[in-house]
Each structure stands twice: as structure tokens, then as C-alpha cells.
Amino acid sequence: xxxxxxxxLFCILITVFFSAKLSGQQLKYGFEESTSNSYxxxxxxxxxxxxxxxxxxxxxxxxxxSKFGHAAIRIIxxxxxxxxxxxxxxxxxxxxxxxTKFLKGQMLYELSVTxxxxxxxxxxxxxxxxxxxxxxxxxxxxxxxxxxxxxxxLPENKYYLxxxxxxxxxTAIIDVLQNELSETIEHRYNEEHxxxxxxxxxxxxxxxxxxxxxxxxxxxxxxxxxxEKYTAYxxxxxxxxxxxxQMKVRQEKLVQSxxxxxxxxxxxxxxxxxxxxxxxxxxxxxxxxxLNYIDFKNGMRNWILDQILFSIxxxxxxxxxxxxFGTDHKSTKFNxxxxxxxxxxxxxxxxxxxxxxxxxxxxIVLFAILILMLSHSIMWINGYQQLSALFIPLxxxxxxxxxxxxxxxxxVELYD
Numbered sequence: 001x002x003x004x005x006x007x008x009l010f011c012i013l014i015t016v017f018f019s020a021k022l023s024g025q026q027l028k029y030g031f032e033e034s035t036s037n038s039y040x041x042x043x044x045x046x047x048x049x050x051x052x053x054x055x056x057x058x059x060x061x062x063x064x065x066s067k068f069g070h071a072a073i074r075i076i077x078x079x080x081x082x083x084x085x086x087x088x089x090x091x092x093x094x095x096x097x098x099x100t101k102f103l104k105g106q107m108l109y110e111l112s113v114t115x116x117x118x119x120x121x122x123x124x125x126x127x128x129x130x131x132x133x134x135x136x137x138x139x140x141x142x143x144x145x146x147x148x149x150x151x152x153x154l155p156e157n158k159y160y161l162x163x164x165x166x167x168x169x170x171t172a173i174i175d176v177l178q179n180e181l182s183e184t185i186e187h188r189y190n191e192e193h194x195x196x197x198x199x200x201x202x203x204x205x206x207x208x209x210x211x212x213x214x215x216x217x218x219x220x221x222x223x224x225x226x227x228e229k230y231t232a233y234x235x236x237x238x239x240x241x242x243x244x245x246q247m248k249v250r251q252e253k254l255v256q257s258x259x260x261x262x263x264x265x266x267x268x269x270x271x272x273x274x275x276x277x278x279x280x281x282x283x284x285x286x287x288x289x290x291l292n293y294i295d296f297k298n299g300m301r302n303w304i305l306d307q308i309l310f311s312i313x314x315x316x317x318x319x320x321x322x323x324x325f326g327t328d329h330k331s332t333k334f335n336x337x338x339x340x341x342x343x344x345x346x347x348x349x350x351x352x353x354x355x356x357x358x359x360x361x362x363x364i365v366l367f368a369i370l371i372l373m374l375s376h377s378i379m380w381i382n383g384y385q386q387l388s389a390l391f392i393p394l395x396x397x398x399x400x401x402x403x404x405x406x407x408x409x410x411x412v413e414l415y416d
Contacts, residue, residue, distance in 0.1 A: 044147060051077035052134060053142050055173055056085065056119075057241040059129035059266050060205065064212050066126070067205050069237035071170040074116060074132065075146055085119040086149045087112050088160075089169030105328035109162040111153050111172075120261060127264045133244055136256035137181075141249075145180050152176075164331055165198050165224075165232070170240040174231075177244070177254075185254065187231075187247045194230040198331070199386055201228075201236060207268060214277040214388055218316075219323055221335035222385035278390045285393035292400050301408045307349050309401065314346025336385050339376035340395060344369050348405075363409045370402055 058070040072087040090112040101107040123130050137145070151157060162168060177185060199220060206213040233239035247254040273279055288309065295302050321343055323332040347365050351358065377395070379385055 047077050048079040050079050055133045057131045057237050061126050061128050071237040071240050083116045085114050088172035108159040111158040113153050129264045130262040132259050132261050133255045134257045148180050165235040170237045171234050174234045184249050189230045195227050198224040209276045209278040211277050217388045220331050221333045223333050225385050281394050285397040288397045310345040311349030317341045317343040339372040
């Protein structure tokens, strides 16, 4: 059974797939394989003059994986009884080692073909709008695109390694058009009008005080904070549509006309404040602050609190390090959140003891973590890597807990 994924962002906490080899060749939408060796298996269907090629842009849904919309290519020829949607956003969960490949960013997506009625049915059920951009193409151009897509959908060609911002269902459409219409297509964008990073673009689709945005900000690395060229925005279907509308073919607009196939108003479901991450982070920080005050006032140290707090931070730090070093996800590289959500915290949380040797190394680790946290704060202030302001109370409270631990070591434990 194959699942259709209607957006570039499939659970971004473990998203972003790239760089694979299949049948000994480097693949990107199967372009390298879609050559003469595939024509022997391909029975060419000639489109009639009534044929039409269009790009389908689909609206966002309620789930995280659908919040960014979707895009596909439609080819219709009533005379030949053809009405097909070519969709680069599908994958097969029955593939061997599916979950391992998914987590490590090595899972293959594929180009699938379905009829338009089936394609639209899902969006109608989910109440998501679908807009059709009808392309202004000559007969030879239509046939060339159709032939390419038919060949690209063959079993030996249809797989590609998905990447959230570089190779997804939306970028594939731009690449297909440029690949097959390179001689006639042109696009001229004023790059000075566009100065957004991938993170900025993702934020446009997420509420500020939402768990989705908090999780994404934690997992995405600093590579997502570089200012990108306008052409790179095409990983989001809305920008794919915008760029296609600005393209020209033979000095004429590439988009001949536009129409709505499904109309729905998208309304973001707001989360009650008591269920938002901002509330829980603030509440958690307030509790730690009160416990810090009690410890300081009584000249003591709550070891159970340190075990819980530092173990959680250390475990999260290991996860972030795994996403950076242990997977092929491009977007999770150079994630300097590991400087404040640090694996070293696990030493403070799990290695306990009252002998001088352990206490000594504890305070060395405390200093190391403080230095790393200060480095992160400097990078954050300088805009090297963005992070939601919702984390400010938590970061401040971690600083205070570390400082209190050092105070306890130098002014209490040394004189026990």
C-alpha cells in the first residue's frame, strides 16, 4: 500500500532525505535513467491537439506533514481518454528497513501515477483547496513532457532520494520543466526582492507558539539560516506556483490560465494557551526557579532535581547529535543547539557521588557546559542560528542552575 505525502515536510523532526545511489547511478528524479535504455520498454502514446498539461497546487492541511501543501503535474487528453496526475510525493512503507531508512534520511520516494478523480478525492475529504495552472505549450513540448513523465514513472526510473528543501514533490516540477523545456523556457527574478532563509520560509506556515515550530527550531541546524536565492524557495508549493507564473516560454507567459478545481478556506486551528509550548516552558522554568531559590536559601542542592533536569537535557542532546552526525539529513547539520542541550548534561544527571574525585570532575563538566552555552548564546544573538524566543526562560533557568551548582561546589561542598 502506498501513501501519498502532500507536502515537502514529512515530520520534519526526522525529515530531509538526500544523496543516494540506485542501480549504480546517482539519481535525481530518475533523469539519468530516463534515456534511450528505457524506450525499449516504453510504448509511446501520441497526444492529440486537444491535450493539456497543467500544474496542480494543493492547499495546506491540518497535520504537520500537510501544512506546506503539495504539487503535482496533470496531463489530460479527452480524445485519448487520458487524465493522469504525476505525483513525486509518494513512498512505499513496505520497503525493506523502511523505518531505519526513514530515520537516517535514506528512504526513497517515487513518482506515482493516478487519475485526477482519485487524486482530488483525498483533498476533497480533507477540505483542502486545489488550483490548476494550465501551461501554454506547443504540441511538441506537450509530447516531450508526457514522454518524459511516462518513462520517468517506469519501475527502474521512478525512485529518488527525497530532500525536504532540494528534492521534493514541488522542486521536481520546476526541474522537470527546466529539463524538458530548457531550449524555450526562461525566468528572470529580481533576487534583491528576496532575502529569506529556509527557516524563515518554514515559519510562514507555522504558528509562533506551536509544538511544531518549537520542535522544528530545535532540530534544524544553522544551515537553514542562510539567506537563499529565490529559486530555492520552490521547495514550497506556493512559491513553486509563483515562480511558474513568472516563467516565460517563447517570450510568452508559461501559465496560460488558472482555475480552481476545489475551493476551501484554510483555517488554522488555534491551540488553547494551556496546551501551548510557551505555557509549559514558562511553567517548567518557574518551578525550577523556585527550587533554585529554596536550594540557595537553605544552602543545599537538590540532587533529584539535577538528575531529572540534566538527564532530560543530556538525552535530548544525544538525539540532536545523532541527527547531526548519524543521519544523512542535510537540514539537521551544524545544529549548535547541542551547545545548550548538551550530551554532557548526562554525566551530571547519571554520575553521582560524594567523593572528591567525582565532585571535581562534575565541576569541570559544569564549566565546559557553561562555556558551550555562552558560545550558543553569542551565535543566537548574532543571528548565526535562530531559535524561538519561547526558549529564553528555559535557557536562563539552566544558566542559574549551573551557576548555583558551581556556587554549591566552591562554597559549600569544599568545606563539608
